[in-house]
Amino acid sequence: MNATGGASLWQATLPEAERVARPALAGDIVADVAIAGAGYTGLWTAHALKRADPTLRVVVCEREVVGFGASGRNGGWCSALFAGSRDATARRYGRDAVVAMQRAMFATLDEIERVLGDEGISCDWARGGTIQVATIPAHVSRLREDLDDHRKWGFGDDDYRELSPTDSSALIGCRPNLGGLFTPHCAAIHPAKLVHGLARAVERAGVTIYEHTSVSAIEPGRLRTAQGTVHAEIVVRATEAFSAALPGLARTIAPIYSLMIATEPLPDAFWAEARLESRPTFADFRHMIIYGQRTADGRFAFGGRGTPYHFGSRISAQFDRDPPVFDALHATLRSLFPALGDAAITNRWGGAVAVPRDWYPSVGFDRDRGIAWAGGYVGDGVSTTNLAGRTIADLVLGHDTDLVRLPWVGHRSPRWEPEPLRYVGVNLSRKLVESVDRAEVAGRDPRWRSAIVKRLLG
Ligand SMILES: Cc1cc2nc3c(=O)[nH]c(=O)nc-3n(C[C@H](O)[C@H](O)[C@H](O)COP(=O)(O)OP(=O)(O)OC[C@H]3O[C@@H](n4cnc5c(N)ncnc54)[C@H](O)[C@@H]3O)c2cc1C
Secondary structure: OOOOOOOOOOOOOHHHHOOOOOOOOOOOOEHHHHHOOOOOOHHHHHHHHHOOOOOOOOEOOOOOOOOOOOOHHHEEEEEEOOOOOOOHHHHHHOHHHHHHHHHHHHHHHHHHHHHHHHHOOOOOOOOEEEEOOOOOOOOOHHHHHHHHHHHOOOOOOHHHHHHHHHHHHHHHHOOOOOOOEEEEEEOOOOOOHHHHHHHHHHHHOOOEOOOOEEEEEEEEEEEEOOOOEEEEEEEEEOHHHHHHHHHOOOOOOOEEEEEEEEEOOOHHHHHHHHOOEEEEEEEEOOOOEEEEOOOOOEEEEEEOOOOOOOHHOOOHHHHHHHHHHHHHHHHHHHHHHHHHHOOEEEEEEEEEEEEOOOOOOEEEEEEOOOOOEOEEEEEEEOHHHHHHHHHHHHHOOOOOOOOHOOOOEEOOOOOOOOHHHHHHHHHHHHHHHHHHHHHHHOOOOOOHHHHHHHHOOO
């Protein structure tokens, strides 16, 4: 992948008018708020701050270009998934915190939809929900367990409902289809259109974005870069998977790669069988996550995890490509939709998601040092970043809202183990997860391994 993330479908199909080149910082400047990172987190934070106080001088420094990171490369599930475990939330913060967090995630979709309308951002938004399909008997048990979990916290049919094989097949024509779990709380989007539209919206509000401006240190009162220092009372870290490269943060998150493929546009006859008419995002119940969407221009964009973790939390453009994983994704997609046949795969790409040691995202503000941060979304940041941006604005401006009382605010994850323990542990866990999926497909019941995986994945 080149420096603009050009191999992704989203970059390849981004309208020319959205490709705005921005200057780098040139010398020292002063602002009220300085943000490192022009992905969704940095831009939603800038958006929320300017909406609350249009007089604030807000500056964003981006090492590459807007949307270079996960925000320009993801699967386009704008979902209500919050990566942190509900049981862990309840143990630490109580049952009400679980419900409040989930309700805040549901409401975040409405908020994003409202902003898209207000700002005139067109990102192929289709609020078709998510269908998670059971394709083997073990998945049916997991479907019921997941449904029981939703019911345990008081979420009813309006939020999550079981679909019979017939109803599920009416939504998604994959094979086999043993039933599904449907939630209306998801929109399929074109991720790069969102991040670039958002950048232009904050610029209209008076925010300055500097591209090709790498922050070397985030310190109280300033962001240091090679081209100059941004002096600001408040600084914000919005660097997600790249944070591990910043001073003092090497063990805060582990970057785990997620890879994607996209097909050529598929004919109407194919979609008549595959369905997904309202563009619900889709997955199944395997442990090694897969995720897909029917794009607005009639392709599949389909991804999954399963690439190795790289020693020392390294991120490199060469890790965005892993031919065996691309082949495995293609085979999985074809097995779900045999009618795909020889349809061409036009794009293959990847990127890193940030995984905290306890798989629990967080947002926070250290008022004494004037440093705010958000991240560790694992693979569920498209909508969570909007909640993060609004929460940072409330924290920084001292607004006492419901958002600042949510359980992820001020949460501190434990640090990852030093290498080589981290390398061995993460990669062994990956192999274990794969072995459980393989055993289930073979009709075996890998009970003790499943129990470990359940603990590992929260
Ligand atoms: C392949 C893939 C598929 C995914 N699918 C989904 C999905 O379908 N749904 C979902 O909810 N989530 C998904 N995610 C996760 C989601 O994309 C992220 O959680 C979200 O985009 C995080 O946004 P962010 O702004 O925090 O981080 P990023 O988008 O990574 O932005 C961080 C920015 O900081 C910049 N930066 C880094 N270091 C510096 C520095 N030193 N100085 C200045 N700038 C710096 C980077 O260049 C980058 O632009 C996926 C992720 C990947 C990789």
